[in-house]
Amino acid sequence: MLEIEPNSVALSFWSPPYFVGKDYEKEETFESWQSLLRQVIHNHYQILKPGGFLVINIADILCFKDKYMPRIQALNISNQKCKVTREMVLEARQKHPDYNRYELASLLGCSEQTIDRRLNGNNIRGGKYQVQTRVKLVGNYIEKYAYEVGIYLYDKRVWVKDPSWVNSQWTSNTLKAVNEYEDLYIFWKPGEYVIDRRKLSKDEWKSWGSRGLWYINSVRVNDDxxxxxxxxxxxxxxxxxxEENDLILDPFMGSGTTAVAAIKHNRNYIGIEKEAKYVKLAKKRIRELSSFQLELNLV
Ligand SMILES: C[S@@+](CC[C@H](N)C(=O)[O-])C[C@H]1O[C@@H](n2cnc3c(N)ncnc32)[C@H](O)[C@@H]1O
Incomplete structure (x- = not known):
C-alpha cells in the first residue's frame, strides 16, 4: 500500500476478511486479524487525499468463540420429542432420592440423556464440551484504529442484504435473528471536500443518497x-x-467488484489482493468490461 503516491487516493472502499472462518482467512488468529485491520487503516493516512474518504464494509462477528463462556443453552421446549419435563424429573427424584438417572429414566419411560438434559440443561449445540459463541462488535475496533492516526468516523450506513437462511437451524434453536445486514463505516481524512448535489438525481438522493438503510440484494450463489x-x-x-477521474483504492480486491464499478463510473482504480486465483479473476472481469466498453465506443 505504501508504494501508492501519498495524498493521491480520493476514496478507498473495501471489505476485509470478517474473521468468520472463510478459506482465505483460515490462517488468521483474532490477534493477527486485528493487526491486519489496524495496519491497513493506519496506512491510509499517508495515501488518502486530505478530504478523502475511507469506506469499510464489514459485519459484527455473530459467532465469536469464547472458551470462558458458560456452557448453558436455552431449553427448547418446542423441539422436545419427549414429553418428560424438568418438573416431572424433579418430582420423581424427590420421591426416589436413591435412584440414579438410569432408574429415573426407566421410571419415567425416557432415555437417561433426557434425564441429564432436564436436570443439567446441558443440551448444547455441537455437544456439551463445545466452546460456546457470542457476538463480537467490530465497529469499535476500526473506529479506534482510524482515530489513532487522525482519520475520523464521518457517517455510518447499513446494507440490508438477503437473509442468510443457512443459519435457520441455529436461529430456531435460539432467540437470535438471521444474518441480514452489514455495516458501512465512512471515515474522513481532514481536508476540504466538495458537495455537489447534482451528482445524483433528486430521486436517487431521496431513495438512497441521503438514506441510512441501503436495500441491495446479496450476490447470489457463485462459484468464483x-x-x-x-x-x-x-x-x-x-x-x-x-468524483469523475478520482483514484479509488480497494486493498482487499477479491474478485474486482470495486474496480468494475470504478471503471463504469469513470474513475481510476488500484486493487490489492493476496490470493493469486482472485487476482486472475479480477483481471478477467476488468478485461471483459474494458473490451465490452471498447466495442461500445467503436459502434
Ligand atoms: C471480503 S473479500 C473481498 C471481496 C470483494 N469485495 C469482492 O467483491 O470480490 C476479502 C478479500 O481480501 C483478501 N485478503 C485477505 N487478506 C489479505 C491481505 N493480507 N492482503 C490482500 N488481500 C487480502 C481475500 O483473499 C479476499 O479476496
Whole structure:
C-alpha cells in the first residue's frame, strides 16, 4: 500500500476478511486479524487525499468463540420429542432420592440423556464440551484504529442484504435473528471536500443518497469468490464519495467488484489482493468490461 503516491487516493472502499472462518482467512488468529485491520487503516493516512474518504464494509462477528463462556443453552421446549419435563424429573427424584438417572429414566419411560438434559440443561449445540459463541462488535475496533492516526468516523450506513437462511437451524434453536445486514463505516481524512448535489438525481438522493438503510440484494450463489459484495453497493459508494477521474483504492480486491464499478463510473482504480486465483479473476472481469466498453465506443 505504501508504494501508492501519498495524498493521491480520493476514496478507498473495501471489505476485509470478517474473521468468520472463510478459506482465505483460515490462517488468521483474532490477534493477527486485528493487526491486519489496524495496519491497513493506519496506512491510509499517508495515501488518502486530505478530504478523502475511507469506506469499510464489514459485519459484527455473530459467532465469536469464547472458551470462558458458560456452557448453558436455552431449553427448547418446542423441539422436545419427549414429553418428560424438568418438573416431572424433579418430582420423581424427590420421591426416589436413591435412584440414579438410569432408574429415573426407566421410571419415567425416557432415555437417561433426557434425564441429564432436564436436570443439567446441558443440551448444547455441537455437544456439551463445545466452546460456546457470542457476538463480537467490530465497529469499535476500526473506529479506534482510524482515530489513532487522525482519520475520523464521518457517517455510518447499513446494507440490508438477503437473509442468510443457512443459519435457520441455529436461529430456531435460539432467540437470535438471521444474518441480514452489514455495516458501512465512512471515515474522513481532514481536508476540504466538495458537495455537489447534482451528482445524483433528486430521486436517487431521496431513495438512497441521503438514506441510512441501503436495500441491495446479496450476490447470489457463485462459484468464483466466496464473499463478493454487489456491484450496486460499490457503485453507490463510489458515486457518493468521489468524483469523475478520482483514484479509488480497494486493498482487499477479491474478485474486482470495486474496480468494475470504478471503471463504469469513470474513475481510476488500484486493487490489492493476496490470493493469486482472485487476482486472475479480477483481471478477467476488468478485461471483459474494458473490451465490452471498447466495442461500445467503436459502434
Ligand atoms: C471480503 S473479500 C473481498 C471481496 C470483494 N469485495 C469482492 O467483491 O470480490 C476479502 C478479500 O481480501 C483478501 N485478503 C485477505 N487478506 C489479505 C491481505 N493480507 N492482503 C490482500 N488481500 C487480502 C481475500 O483473499 C479476499 O479476496
Amino acid at each position: 469468490h466466496e464473499a463478493k459484495f454487489p456491484e450496486e453497493l460499490a457503485s453507490r459508494v463510489i458515486r457518493l464519495f468521489s
